[in-house]
Amino acid sequence: MLNIKGIWKSFGGLMALRHISVDVKEGDIKALIGPNGAGKTTLLNIISGIYQPDKGEVFFLGRNISNLPSTKIARKGISRTFQHVELFGNMTVLENIMVGRYVKTKAGFFSSGLKMPYVMKEEKEIQRKSEEILEYINLAQRNDELASNLPIGEQRILEIGRALATEPRLLLLDEPAAGLNIRETRNLGEIIRKIRKELRITIVLVEHDMELVMRISDSITVLNFGEVIAEGTPLEVQKNREVIVAYLGEEEEIQRGYNAHT
Amino acid sequence: MKKGDSLVFFIFIFLIGLLPVLSGSTYIMTVGVFAGINALVAIGLCILMGYAGQISLGQAGFYGIGAYVSAVLSLHFGLPVVVSLILAMVVAAMVAVILAVPALRLKGHYLAVATLGFGEIIYIILNEWGPGGPSGFGDIPHFSLLGYTITSTTGYFYLIWGLVAVVMIFSLNLIHSRTGRALRAIHDSELASNAMGLDVVELKIKVFILSAVYASLAGGLYAHYITFISPSSFSLFYSILVLMMVIVGGITNLWGAIIGAVVITVLPELLRRFEEFDVLVYGLILTLSLMFFRKGLVPILVEKIKKLRGLAVVKH
Ligand SMILES: Nc1ncnc2c1ncn2[C@@H]1O[C@H](COP(=O)(O)OP(=O)(O)O)[C@@H](O)[C@H]1O
Ligand SMILES: [Mg+2]
Numbered sequence: 001m002l003n004i005k006g007i008w009k010s011f012g013g014l015m016a017l018r019h020i021s022v023d024v025k026e027g028d029i030k031a032l033i034g035p036n037g038a039g040k041t042t043l044l045n046i047i048s049g050i051y052q053p054d055k056g057e058v059f060f061l062g063r064n065i066s067n068l069p070s071t072k073i074a075r076k077g078i079s080r081t082f083q084h085v086e087l088f089g090n091m092t093v094l095e096n097i098m099v100g101r102y103v104k105t106k107a108g109f110f111s112s113g114l115k116m117p118y119v120m121k122e123e124k125e126i127q128r129k130s131e132e133i134l135e136y137i138n139l140a141q142r143n144d145e146l147a148s149n150l151p152i153g154e155q156r157i158l159e160i161g162r163a164l165a166t167e168p169r170l171l172l173l174d175e176p177a178a179g180l181n182i183r184e185t186r187n188l189g190e191i192i193r194k195i196r197k198e199l200r201i202t203i204v205l206v207e208h209d210m211e212l213v214m215r216i217s218d219s220i221t222v223l224n225f226g227e228v229i230a231e232g233t234p235l236e237v238q239k240n241r242e243v244i245v246a247y248l249g250e251e252e253e254i255q256r257g258y259n260a261h262t
Numbered sequence: 263m264k265k266g267d268s269l270v271f272f273i274f275i276f277l278i279g280l281l282p283v284l285s286g287s288t289y290i291m292t293v294g295v296f297a298g299i300n301a302l303v304a305i306g307l308c309i310l311m312g313y314a315g316q317i318s319l320g321q322a323g324f325y326g327i328g329a330y331v332s333a334v335l336s337l338h339f340g341l342p343v344v345v346s347l348i349l350a351m352v353v354a355a356m357v358a359v360i361l362a363v364p365a366l367r368l369k370g371h372y373l374a375v376a377t378l379g380f381g382e383i384i385y386i387i388l389n390e391w392g393p394g395g396p397s398g399f400g401d402i403p404h405f406s407l408l409g410y411t412i413t414s415t416t417g418y419f420y421l422i423w424g425l426v427a428v429v430m431i432f433s434l435n436l437i438h439s440r441t442g443r444a445l446r447a448i449h450d451s452e453l454a455s456n457a458m459g460l461d462v463v464e465l466k467i468k469v470f471i472l473s474a475v476y477a478s479l480a481g482g483l484y485a486h487y488i489t490f491i492s493p494s495s496f497s498l499f500y501s502i503l504v505l506m507m508v509i510v511g512g513i514t515n516l517w518g519a520i521i522g523a524v525v526i527t528v529l530p531e532l533l534r535r536f537e538e539f540d541v542l543v544y545g546l547i548l549t550l551s552l553m554f555f556r557k558g559l560v561p562i563l564v565e566k567i568k569k570l571r572g573l574a575v576v577k578h
Pocket of ligand 1 (some may be wrong): 011014016034035036037038039040041042043
């Protein structure tokens with residue numbers, strides 16, 4: 001359903017993506033992994049229209065969406081979460097989800113101000129649907145709290161809920177397990193699976209937690225320095241030499257950085 | 263409107279109705295009229311700044327457009343006052359679009375400077391090309407509707423506060439709707455708003471138009487009430503004054519705009535007794551209130567009430 005064809009993207013002199021091609025099958029959970037700085041977030045930003053590619057195209061359900069702004073892409077059925085959580089911090093948990101219903105509703109400036117009957121009906125519907133979504137992601141008891149007051153684990157789940165409220169066909173998750181403990185990560189894994197199975201939403205998952213990735217994804221694409229270095233099922237990728245080297249390389253880096261600090 | 267708003271609204275209407283009965287003194291009514299005019303401008307700025315997170319230092323420009331267009335149309339073209347007022351709002355809305363399309367791509371300080379520049383341009387235009395130039399013009403017809411003309415200050419008091427009530431209902435409905443949530447969302451995160459499919463640019467332009475229309479309505483009413491206008495009423499000083507009203511009242515609460523407008527309008531009157539020191543005391547009060555009531559009067563009051571209620575619940 002999503003076909004990424006030969007994407008290039010650079011920031012100044014830095015080549016963030018070089019000739020990336022990835023295909024995501026409808027109904028799959030596709031994981032996108034790779035060391036920090038590999039270009040995963042940049043790729044999600046290009047799919048969701050936050051960045052425009054320098055070269056190459058993105059096709060969604062057969063349509064070329066590479067030059068559409070993010071607003072339009074969201075309306076076409078691609079929703080997402082952010083690596084650095086981007087909730088509406090001064091709004092309540094419920095209101096955050098209600099904003100997600102925006103694309104599925106119509107009330108305009110005037111009709112809202114005049115409180116036309118259809119607006120009130122729609123508003124009730126938004127509320128009902130949003131509460132339903134909060135139940136679905138087990139956050140109903142947080143309803144009235146300010147989004148910014150939630151612990152990070154719940155903020156990440158709420159971000160997923162807000163994305164679900166737009167009724168997407170494709171959901172892009174950028175490191176949803178970052179900052180979560182083991183129990184929360186398991187719960188997250190269950191929610192992601194449930195979304196795919198019950199709501200039939202295709203998922204692109206950027207994640208560092210290999211346990212989670214290996215457990216829930218159908219197919220994995222590995223990026224390193226802006227290039228695809230491997231692709232396949234979790235088993236295939238785990239055995240791939242280049243992947244092991246890329247990750248070991250990073251681990252050594254981390255180790256060195258750690259030693260330098262101590 | 264929400265439940266809490268309905269109660270406050272009832273009290274609000276009650277007070278408006280009561281004040282002229284309690285004290286029909288022309289002086290108090292005059293101050294009341296100005297407070298109401300200012301409240302209209304402040305409500306618009308409050309939605310723009312407190313809810314949508316866009317700053318404007320040029321509201322005096324729209325206020326001036328409203329006053330001049332409505333005055334000229336009714337005086338020189340003989341149009342009925344109501345028609346002039348409506349056309350003035352249309353003109354202000356069009357000017358707002360022209361300004362908003364380039365300006366709202368700007369953020370923070372740049373938007374502040376752009377709107378400030380706009381206000382100054384309108385001010386210069388009124389001085390150079392407005393009827394009467396810097397000294398302005400008079401004989402502007404009074405407000406009239408269906409053959410009934412309002413001339414008394416008490417009449418204007420009811421008219422203007424009635425309109426404040428209407429504008430308030432519309433605005434409260436708006437901010438508690440799909441659109442209002444979208445405006446607040448844009449304020450919190452434009453990135454996420456875009457990703458959720460909100461038409462960010464369109465919403466910003468629309469809310470900017472709304473604030474311009476409210477300001478121009480206020481300007482028009484001002485012109486027909488006072489029947490004489492000159493550019494000095496529409497300078498940067500007025501934009502800053504409205505900003506003060508919104509901030510003192512509490513930018514995150516629409517009722518704050520009304521309270522702020524009343525406080526900032528009434529305060530200089532109360533300070534008359536300090537004679538030449540009045541400006542000094544005025545400045546001091548504003549500075550202190552900004553230091554100690556940073557959130558603004560209404561939000562602080564709401565917090566206090568919530569706390570008291572919490573205590574009451576605990577005691578039971
Ligand atoms: N907006 C930007 N401006 C400049 N450089 C960027 C920007 N976004 C990403 N980069 C750079 O692109 C590279 C890939 O970053 P990113 O996509 O965030 O990697 P990942 O998500 O895989 O960790 C990094 O070197 C990063 O510094
Ligand atoms: Mg990243």
